[in-house]
Amino acid sequence: MRPFAQLDADLLRRYDMAGPRYTSYPTAREFRPDFGEAEYRRHVLSGHSGAEAPLSLYVHIPFCENPCFYCGCNRLITRDHAAADRYLDPLAREIALVASLFGKNRPVRQLHLGGGTPNFLRPEQLSRLVDGLGRGFFLTSSAERDYSVELDPRFLTVEFIDTLARLGFNRASFGVQDFDPQVQRAVNRIQSEAQTLEAIAQCRERGFQSINVDLLYGLPRQTVEGFGRTLSAVIGARPDRVAVYGYAHLPQLFKAQRQLDAAALPNAETRLALLRLAIEALGAAGYRYIGLDHFALPEDDLARARERGDLHRNFMGYTTHADCDLIGLGVSAISHVSDCFSQNHRDLQHWEGALDDGRLPIWRGLVASFDDIVRADVIQRIMCQGVVDVRAVEERHHIVFGEYFAEALAKLGPLGADGLVTIGAREIRATDRGQLLLRLLAMCFDHYIGPRADAAEPPRFSKVI
Ligand code: SF4
Structure with a gap:
């Protein structure tokens, strides 16, 4: 193709x-505030997935040390790592509350830590989180498991990677965007190529089966030459998957983006040239097109699933786990269980307040x-x-x-x-x-x-x- x-x-x-x-589908925009805890509980308990059907868990870690100006994520900027301890307490209560609805017979086939920056956590905080998940849910050591984490190479330590490997994580996703120094300065994300490639190599050495790299085109000061060098460096590291997202400039919605120099954004021709370059370079390097903005090597699970016709798409993007109920944990996380969707409160105060009262922190949702x-x-x-x-x-x-x-x-x-x-x-x-x-x-x-x-x-x- x-x-x-x-x-x-x-x-x-x-x-x-x-x-x-x-x-x-429907998208989160359609979720309604009249869907709350009672509806969620009712639908989980009357769900038709089966007592031993596999689960997919997503855990949101909202902290970042440094604001990237292109960011549209729900995150909190802080250098105070005790904030993570204060977050992990209510999160443990949420895990216990939700887990009690699902029982411990359903294997967690997919686990994903997203953010924010999951490696904002210290290794001991990560262990504490995964131990809590393991107490509530059936975390599996099966080779079929798909336990992944988003990593920011700027703040990644060898101890953190060791802890991930020990806890069973086998996939990592690295944010790169562009290695061009003038783009990195413009978006306030200084991340060297050497640092990133080293982090990828360290994950591979510790047995991670799959590495994903995220790139972004359409950023201020981006040029075809600079992005071409980034693509060559990334392809040289041979990640199993590469995502090439188009930057969406929506400063009216995302405050961080107001700090970008809008005049330095590439015009429509350059955006198109950047996208064309990425598609051609990845195609020439043997990557298969998965869909939307995703590419994978032919032997990767996503490429195989696409060929077999059982690729699936959920809140974590393209996935091979079509048959799993998806449970989102943490501030702003989204769940899709049976025929209902629900989303947790987007602000920490409301999310934590609900858990302090012993309630599930559901903000809105819908029954399809x-x-x-x-x-x-x-x-x-x-x-x-x-x-x-x-x-x-x-x-x-x-x-x-x-x-x-x-x-x-x-x-x-x-x-x-x-x-x-x-x-x-x-x-x-x-x-x-x-x-x-x-x-x-x-x-x-x-x-x-x-x-x-x-x-x-x-x-x-x-x-x-
Ligand atoms: S882009 Fe990622 S690392 Fe940067 S501020 Fe947003 S969530 Fe944090």
């Missing part, structure tokens, strides 16, 4: 609009309707395979596809005319040139898309390119 081969700049410009990343479930199924197939098997969707949901999705198919028509998708009676398939615009195809099936007076919050979507 060559997602850029036939994509002309004119077409990309025409379709360069904002849209969801579809880590869930039949229509949500059918559309989520189609959107998953588009985002993960680029193909919708029409008959299979009809059989799974007992619908007549052409009637149920008449409006969506009408919206899809112009994209078909532009050669982004083929629309047949049996199959809807993204073409090679449509692969980079999967979000656009998915948006045709999204009932909630567009400005709406009843939306819980304004759209916070990034551009599709």
Whole structure:
């Protein structure tokens, strides 16, 4: 698959609009405050996943030592590491409360620590967190496990990596963005190439099976030459996965971004050239396109899952664990259990206050309707395979596809005319040139898309390119 081969700049410009990343459908924007603890408990207890079905856990560590100016994450900037101890106390209570609902028979097949910066924790704090998880949940040592962590090489110690390895972590994801010093100064993230490559090597030496590197294009002062050097250095380290995200400049939503020099942001042509360069360089180095902004080596689990047709997408991004209920723990974390979604309070005070009162810290959520479930199924197939098997969707949901999705198919028509998708009676398939615009195809099936007076919050979507 060559997602850029036939994509002309004119077409990309025409379709360069904002849209969801579809880590869930409905997106978090639709979650409602009238979904609370009682609804969550009811749905977990009546869930149909089975007493021994595997689980996926996400734990949010919100602290960072230094603010990156491009950041759109929910994080707290501090150098006070005792703040992590104060966070781990209520987090332990949340773990115990949630775990009591799920029992200890369900193996945790996927565990992910995200942030913020998970390696803000000291090794002993990390041990304490994972011990707490192990007391509540069935953490497995199976080779099938997928225990991953986001790491910031600037603050990473050998002791921390040793502790991760001892606790069973086998995947690491490194934030890099760009090694170009003038970009790093502009975004307030000074991180040397040597420091990053050393951290990757240390994880490999300690048996980590999979390494991911995150890059960002569209940053201030970024040039094709500088980004090309970054790509060469990253490809030289041969990470199993590479994500190349497009920077979304939304200073009205993310305060940190107001510190960036907007005049130094690359124009649309340069953004496109940066993306083209990344796709070509990764393709030439043997990486396969997974979807959206993700690439993986052919032997990586994600590439294999994409080939087999069982790749899945959830709040952690692309994953091979389609059958797991996902439990989010910590401030702002999102869960997807059975047919319901829920999100914890986004601010520490409310999150902690609920736990102090012995309550689950749920801020908002929703129970997916039949229509949500059918559309989520189609959107998953588009985002993960680029193909919708029409008959299979009809059989799974007992619908007549052409009637149920008449409006969506009408919206899809112009994209078909532009050669982004083929629309047949049996199959809807993204073409090679449509692969980079999967979000656009998915948006045709999204009932909630567009400005709406009843939306819980304004759209916070990034551009599709
Ligand atoms: S980009 Fe990552 S490391 Fe930087 S401030 Fe945001 S969460 Fe922290």
